[in-house]
Amino acid sequence: MALDTAFIGRSYPAVGSYQVGREKIREFAAALGDHDPLYHDRDAARAAGHPDLIAPPTFAIILSIRAQEQLAGDPELGLDYSRVVHGDQSFTHHRPIHAGDELAATLHVDGIRTMGGNDMLTVRCEITDEAGEPVTTARSLLVVRGGEEDR
Amino acid sequence: MLRREGVTAGDELPPLQVHLTRAELVRYAGASGDFNPIHWNERVAREVGLPDVIAHGMLTMGLATRLVSTWAGDPAAVVACSVRFTRPVVVPDEGDGALVELSGKVTEQHDDGTVLVAITARSCGQTVLGKATATVALGS
Numbered sequence: 001m002a003l004d005t006a007f008i009g010r011s012y013p014a015v016g017s018y019q020v021g022r023e024k025i026r027e028f029a030a031a032l033g034d035h036d037p038l039y040h041d042r043d044a045a046r047a048a049g050h051p052d053l054i055a056p057p058t059f060a061i062i063l064s065i066r067a068q069e070q071l072a073g074d075p076e077l078g079l080d081y082s083r084v085v086h087g088d089q090s091f092t093h094h095r096p097i098h099a100g101d102e103l104a105a106t107l108h109v110d111g112i113r114t115m116g117g118n119d120m121l122t123v124r125c126e127i128t129d130e131a132g133e134p135v136t137t138a139r140s141l142l143v144v145r146g147g148e149e150d151r
Numbered sequence: 152m153l154r155r156e157g158v159t160a161g162d163e164l165p166p167l168q169v170h171l172t173r174a175e176l177v178r179y180a181g182a183s184g185d186f187n188p189i190h191w192n193e194r195v196a197r198e199v200g201l202p203d204v205i206a207h208g209m210l211t212m213g214l215a216t217r218l219v220s221t222w223a224g225d226p227a228a229v230v231a232c233s234v235r236f237t238r239p240v241v242v243p244d245e246g247d248g249a250l251v252e253l254s255g256k257v258t259e260q261h262d263d264g265t266v267l268v269a270i271t272a273r274s275c276g277q278t279v280l281g282k283a284t285a286t287v288a289l290g291s
Contacts, residue, residue, distance in 0.1 A: 024182075027181075027182045028182045028183070030178070030182070031175070031178045031179040031181070031182035031183070031210075031213075032179075032210070032213040032214060032217050033169060033175075033214075033217070034217045034220075034221075036220065036221065036226065038225060038226060039226070048152075048225055050227070054225075054226050054227055055226075056213065056216065056217070056220070056226055057216040057219075057220060057226055057229040057232055057285075058209060058212055058213045058216055058232070061183055061185075061209050062183055062184055065183065065184050065185055066184065082199075083199075085236075086208040086209070086236050087235065087236060088233070088234060088235040088236060088282075089208070089209065089212060089233070089234055089236070090231070090232065090233035090234070091231060091232050091233075092230070092231045093229070093230050093231065096226065096227040
């Protein structure tokens, strides 16, 4: 079943804000096998000019996934998340993310098209700080694989 | 942070080789919040037509940006990054899991002081990322 293109332009704010914790940064960096002291050692991060630990460049996916849960939970859209494959991903950092940041995320549906029985959903997660200033723009292409009846 | 005068188009980044086992996938699932069972449950992976458990695309992208931020000397230098997930990294239960090999090359120098790095990620002899790039703002 093709997704309704009327959903293009809709937005889904993530529930609540997200506080970036030092241990979460350390955990995320460790999951990438990355021992860069700027992710783990507050003094090293400060010596490099950062206010606290800096988050890895792909850390913002955590906020994007949280916002995508709102999209997946919209019964009107009817997205079958078990059929979703990640097609592409990009991040534009307006400033680095640091421990202590209190971030908000809103997911925007920028495009829906059907190709070869698959729905291609283009979403954009806009991440802002407490002052409402832009922090990161994360764009994802979600490919919803069609069932046999769609081919 | 790496300074821009020391960098020119054609420079190659120190390569990175990472063995991904099932344990690394579980660890990444917890760290990222992506608990899709195709990344840790072989039965579910096969049910949806995959050959075996596969790594999170975002884990491979994270390794690709690790290559770049390590080279740049500060993760803040990576101001943008972009990839296409073209092939899955299949992670068998046996042995060392899957080997992911990453390399990068400076392809463009821009007037604003940034450089573009093109990244190659391979597993089992095939590229797994397409159009993988990072924009890096080097120190002046």
